[in-house]
Amino acid sequence: MHILVCGGAGYIGSHMARWLALRDHRVTVLDNLSTGHREAVQWGELVEADLLDRASLDRAFEGRRFDAVMHFCARSLVGESVQDPYAYYAANVSGTLHLLETMRRHGVDRLVFSSTAAVFGHPNSARIDEDHPKQPINPYGASKLMVERILADAAGAYGLRSVALRYFNAAGASPQATIGESHSPETHLIPNVLRAALGTGPALKVFGEDYATPDGTCVRDYVHVDDLAEAHLRALDYLDANAGAHAFNLGNGQGFSVREVIAAAEAVSGRKIPFSIEPRRAGDPAVLVAASDKARAALGWVPAYDRLEPILETALRWHRAQPY
Ligand code: UDP
Known part of the structure; x- marks a missing residue:
């Protein structure tokens, strides 16, 4: 087509x-x-x-x-x-x-x-x-x-x-790392975490740790x-x-907190990620996790990446190469 x-x-x-x-x-x-x-x-x-x-x-x-x-x-x-x-x-x-x-x-x-x-x-x-x-x-x-x-x-x-x-x-990004996430300004968590890990961006700002979640930071899918x-x-x-x-x-149907993303990014990058705790960002709900049962049933869709680390690995490869 x-x-x-x-x-x-x-x-x-x-x-x-x-x-x-x-x-x-x-x-x-x-x-x-x-x-x-x-x-x-x-x-x-x-x-x-x-x-x-x-x-x-x-x-x-x-x-x-x-x-x-x-x-x-x-x-x-x-x-x-x-x-x-x-x-x-x-x-x-x-x-x-x-x-x-x-x-x-x-x-x-x-x-x-x-x-x-x-x-x-x-x-x-x-x-x-x-x-x-x-x-x-x-x-x-x-x-x-x-x-x-x-x-x-x-x-x-x-x-x-x-x-x-x-x-x-x-x-995440394509495993070949020839395309990936590149926004200016970058507001998203994973690119900001990885750029902080690689030293290509500033220390991470964690927006709020007083949410009603297990570790106080927002949970996302x-x-x-x-x-x-x-x-x-x-x-x-x-x-x-x-x-x-x-x-x-x-979505994957699993939620990960900002702190869990930082810990997983430290594991895949082998780098300590500098961060500070900042006030909440306006408009952020505490938890957003999908129920994707309908997509799974109607489309036969099963996400190949069901864990955070492999997603972060592809993103890290992209941020290391980052040609644009
Ligand atoms: N977040 C953060 N620091 C950042 C960017 C995002 O603490 O530099 C938090 C944000 O408050 C939210 C989560 O990470 O709780 C995911 O944010 P993102 O902007 O990646 O996606 P959104 O859920 O807003 O679409």
Whole structure:
């Protein structure tokens, strides 16, 4: 199949492009390179286009016949979304709407969409399944939930087939270390822990140790980026037999605290990680762990990386090489 990977120059999108190419699919990457990296586009053609520029989107679709779209483009920093919600609703909602309209004009009726655990807001159970109430607590989560709603309406009105995949904490890198996580500024725990270990970044700031968790630090569900890519492939297959709009939560189903991540990173790197305890970061729930039973049952998805250390090893390899 010929797949358009929107946001394919970014962290998860570039891993998707690789995964598709490994399975002999044809890939075209669409990206505006605002946060993505030209160097990350190693599989398929790069088309520079912006979801907020309809003409550039049309040009990307003209003369190319896509079987499906995988949509990773988004602004995704919770704190920034609180400070500048217009930018988030514009990029994530209006931008996606333009993409959907363009797909419709060009007769493309299959979409796999990057959603997020942030659609749930504060969790009211230890493991979050798809029926958990969706009450986002920041514009980022709200913007993704709005798109999920649009997808449901588009299924009814236009017959769009879609799967929204709600990632918990994407982590790790391709084992070859030619692509990986590279944000500026970097706000995510694992890159910050590893850069502190390698001395390529500052000492880690641990945001809060007074949460109602076993060691007082926040607990998250880390899922390897290649496992996410595999779930996308399976979601695409799922759409062959299933019309409508679907959503699945994707995580390992295991929670690790910030302190556990630090300890595991010290074990895999052999380095002591300098850190300080800081106040809580606004908007961080204490625990976010997925119940991915629905994805396992419907997609036959079983994460290959079910332990933290191998995930950290791939990330560490990337941070040692870090070509971009
Ligand atoms: N965190 C931290 N120091 C950092 C980055 C993150 O203590 O430099 C904590 C953060 O407060 C959260 C967890 O690590 O509890 C995971 O944060 P991340 O930003 O990686 O992902 P999120 O869960 O916010 O999507």
